[in-house]
Amino acid sequence: MMSRLSMLTLGGRRRFDDLSEQEILALAIGSEEEDGQIYRAYAARLRADYPHSAALFDAMAEAEDEHRRRLIARYKQRFGDFIIPIRREHIAGYYARKPVWLMRNLGLDRVREEAAAMERQARDFYLAAARRSTDADTRALLGDLAAAESAHERTAEALSEQHLDGAGRDAEDAVAHRQFVLTWVQPGLAGLMDGSVSTLAPIFATAFATQNPWTTFLVGLSASIGAGISMGFTEAAHDDGKISGRGSPLKRGLASGVMTAIGGLGHALPYLIPNFWLATSIAFAVVFVELWAIVWIQNRYMETPFLRAAFQIVLGGGLVLATGILIGGT
Template sequence: MRFLPQRKRFSDLTGQEILALAISSEEDDARIYRGYAARLREDFPATAKMFDGMAAEEDEHRTRLIALHEQRFGPAIPLIRREHVAGYYNRRPIWLMENLSLERIREEAKAMEAEAERFYLAAAARTQDAATRKLLGDLAAAEAGHRDTAAELEEAHLTGDARSEEDRTAHRQFVLTWVQPGLAGLMDGSVSTLAPIFATAFATQDTWTTFLVGVAASVGAGISMGFTEAASDDGELSGRGSPMKRGIASGVMTTLGGLGHALPYLIPEFWTATTIAFVIVFVELWAIAWIQNKYMETPFWRATLQVVLGGALVLGAGALIGSG
């Protein structure tokens, strides 16, 4: 049996199919923009209005394309979508956009229009049919017009004050969802693993054993912190965001915080490994103080006192216990 490709090549499409493809693409983009608007409306109302306007523009162009199709080919529009055509640009499913930042969503919308325009221009340059070439050129111009309209809508709805307020909201959400649990994890991983790692190091002076203890302590603490953070708050009332995101941030940073001063013990020479581990601990503690100062607005001297002094005490306790 002869193999039949699942998708048609763009060069094999008829003029009617190209027009039908443009209609379905405009409809999909309008739905994507409305999805963005629905997602952002509560926290970012100005950007939601911008996407409502862009969806309305897509609806208007779809209506014009349908009218043109009826004029040239009649009312029966063939069912053809992006995924049916090889080489045609694809839109990512809306659920894959859930984790994008506000600014990234804005940029994604601009890229959608620019991508469509480039595709139509490239396709027009490849086709030999005059009518199809004109149609593709018209579609490219329409997409360019969409991009200009998007810029106008952004200027109309995203005034300086509105953009600043939405950016502050986005930053606050980023801190609550990612920075705060990640910082808690980094502190726990960096500080709580100091005692077992350095106690093992000075008790055994065996770098491989110390490394295994360090990895076990780091991974165990990471799993514990991740599940604890995810289960502590569903984010609905506190506004801290997805528990899964917070759990991942906390768990990963806890593990990394412990692994930082465990990895040097892959070096066979004990004092070389220990010296490097001390330096890494110093860098970790100062990094924690810097993050607290930058994102949590903790005065730098207070963050330094809390983190560096606390870490030094735990490290000293581990070394003393191990030496005894």
């Protein structure tokens, strides 16, 4: 009775050290089957935009199928036709696959990272299990599985060179960069521009009308957070990304809302300083940095000529700033 209880963990799962060779082999079969399905899911998600990477994952799935067939043949030779239904989730401490393949907007770099992690996890686990094993046959089996995973890793590298040559990788990286710009940079830039420029007039009008730093800070805080909430919801609601291809509305709304609030808070926070003229001087310096940051982002990611971006942003921001000062000073 106690020996049976010792084979169970608190969660009702078996310990790997308590598995028989038959159970280990069945576990390996299930693991190879699941990995093949994951690679096919990656290929299906990437096929439209990244055909070269999709071909790579199709080939990796076929390699997993071949491993599974070899394992099944060995299992049948030693233990018969019935394969024990044992999976990763039944084993305590066994590596688990994160369900990232279920994500709708899974980036190319993330897919490649997850695939590399899958290979490393499988290889490292089998090596560690082989070192812990005291049974000669089980140790040999685990060593064979570790060698198979290492071979698979080398195969993946060779397939990557075959399917992802320089031109193919550059083309897919360009698509991934474009998606990053559409999902994160463009809405974030729009938010930063709105938060930095649109809040200039109310903040500096309040500052010069009251010359009260605390009142100015409260106006700037409310204007910045309110604008951030408004911009975030507007960005998320007006385009679901399915037709435009701009990506997740949640990500775009988050980028736009956060950057809008940051843009306004940048020149509102100096008014936490009690000295009005010191706070105002720092706020002017912050505005200068904000406007040039917008120019740099436009030039770096949106490919807007630097001089044109500088003229548009600095001129527009200067006019709004001047408007706020004039209104507040009257």
